[in-house]
Amino acid sequence: xxxxxxxxxxxxxxxxxxxxxxxxxxxxxxxxxxxxxxxxxxxxxxxxxxxx
Numbered sequence: 001x002x003x004x005x006x007x008x009x010x011x012x013x014x015x016x017x018x019x020x021x022x023x024x025x026x027x028x029x030x031x032x033x034x035x036x037x038x039x040x041x042x043x044x045x046x047x048x049x050x051x052x
Contacts, residue, residue: 019035026034043052 023029023033023035028034040052043049
């Protein structure tokens with residue numbers, strides 16, 4: 001049996017609507033905001049890179 005990993009189908013957690021709502025309420029939808037900082041911090045902590 002061949003298993004294919006579909007690379008262009010996003011993984012959904014069920015929290016997306018809440019995150020979109022939070023971003024909208026913060027007024028920063030274009031990037032370099034709250035979620036960018038969370039992601040950068042996670043990458044730095046979990047990969048050991050100095051700056052993400």
